Amino acid sequence: MNSTEIIQLLQQQQGPALAAAVADGLHPHVVVPADRLMAVATVLRTDWRLRFDLLRCISAIDWPAKNTIELSYDLLATARGHSFAVKVLLDRANPRVESLRGIWPAAEWHEREAFDLMGVTFLHHPDLRRILLPEDWVGHPLRKDYQYPTEYQGLQLNP
Amino acid sequence: MGLIEGIFEPGLIVTSVDWVLNWSRQRSIFPMTFGIACCAIEMMAAGAARFDLDRFGAGAFRATPRQADLMIVAGTVTCKMAERLRRLWEQMAEPRFVIAMGACAISGGPYHLHAYHVVKGVDQIVPVDVYIPGCPPRPEALIEGLLRLQDKISTRTIAKQAQG
Numbered sequence: 287m288n289s290t291e292i293i294q295l296l297q298q299q300q301g302p303a304l305a306a307a308v309a310d311g312l313h314p315h316v317v318v319p320a321d322r323l324m325a326v327a328t329v330l331r332t333d334w335r336l337r338f339d340l341l342r343c344i345s346a347i348d349w350p351a352k353n354t355i356e357l358s359y360d361l362l363a364t365a366r367g368h369s370f371a372v373k374v375l376l377d378r379a380n381p382r383v384e385s386l387r388g389i390w391p392a393a394e395w396h397e398r399e400a401f402d403l404m405g406v407t408f409l410h411h412p413d414l415r416r417i418l419l420p421e422d423w424v425g426h427p428l429r430k431d432y433q434y435p436t437e438y439q440g441l442q443l444n445p
Numbered sequence: 446m447g448l449i450e451g452i453f454e455p456g457l458i459v460t461s462v463d464w465v466l467n468w469s470r471q472r473s474i475f476p477m478t479f480g481i482a483c484c485a486i487e488m489m490a491a492g493a494a495r496f497d498l499d500r501f502g503a504g505a506f507r508a509t510p511r512q513a514d515l516m517i518v519a520g521t522v523t524c525k526m527a528e529r530l531r532r533l534w535e536q537m538a539e540p541r542f543v544i545a546m547g548a549c550a551i552s553g554g555p556y557h558l559h560a561y562h563v564v565k566g567v568d569q570i571v572p573v574d575v576y577i578p579g580c581p582p583r584p585e586a587l588i589e590g591l592l593r594l595q596d597k598i599s600t601r602t603i604a605k606q607a608q609g
């Protein structure tokens with residue numbers, strides 16, 4: 287299926303859940319509200335025409351001017367050969383969204399990474415710990431307003 | 446500092462024992478199998494057939510710190526790794542030596558500025574005997590560093606040192 291057909295199918299099934307849809311360009315995607323993400327993801331995973339069985343990546347993007355954190359879930363259907371993306375926009379002060387660990391197991395580590403570096407909280411995630419940085423690290427370094435530490439456990443970091 | 450070092454009066458026998466000890470230590474430096482970033486690729490190349498660290502007695506990479514004499518810090522030391530690196534060093538038997546290989550291990554290298562997670566020089570964590578600059582150093586440079594370490598080992602003695 288091409289992106290236009292995927293969007294049509296999603297609109298039939300999820301109608302008002304889609305906040306926006308982009309069918310052309312390099313990154314065709316739909317934008318959904320955070321509370322509808324689970325429903326849309328379930329359709330994408332289980333509908334026999336879509337069958338998106340591979341979650342390639344979860345990207346978190348910080349937009350301080352818009353006061354938004356954007357999550358982009360990039361999907362691939364390995365048997366059908368089509369790919370697509372879903373985006374959610376979250377409040378920058380308190381980014382929370384449902385974990386998709388139950389739909390795509392690969393989401394577990396991607397979500398831990400987004401939590402570690404961007405501070406997004408994934409509800410009902412089985413093991414939401416930092417994945418790259420030490421457990422006692424302060425802050426989320428890929429936020430655009432992150433203040434670099436000068437010291438970590440006695441090590442000088444900014445000479 | 447080993448168990449028998451610094452307790453004997455200098456003399457003919459002591460210097461002869463020194464010579465034997467240093468000779469054997471110089472020629473059987475066992476490095477630890479420990480590579481943490483791209484520099485480790487050059488270290489592996491140095492250990493493989495073309496450059497063959499075994500010619501200098503340093504080709505037996507040990508998979509445990511307890512059998513190793515030399516830690517080649519080949520790569521970027523992150524803050525998370527710092528604690529583990531220190532623990533590995535503490536597990537090594539004395540006398541133990543450290544080579545800081547590459548710009549990252551010396552000073553943070555490409556990550557000296559604008560990196561929140563990289564230790565700016567492994568000498569903040571463990572004492573370093575030889576620094577090998579480069580990004581990455583070629584295997585010849587690692588071999589040169591090893592020879593300088595052998596020079597350093599040759600000056601060791603079990604005799605009492607003058608206090609000072």
Ligand code: SF4
Binds near residue numbers: 547550580
């Ligand atoms: S010094 Fe260069 S080659 Fe070596 S670990 Fe650092 S970036 Fe990699």
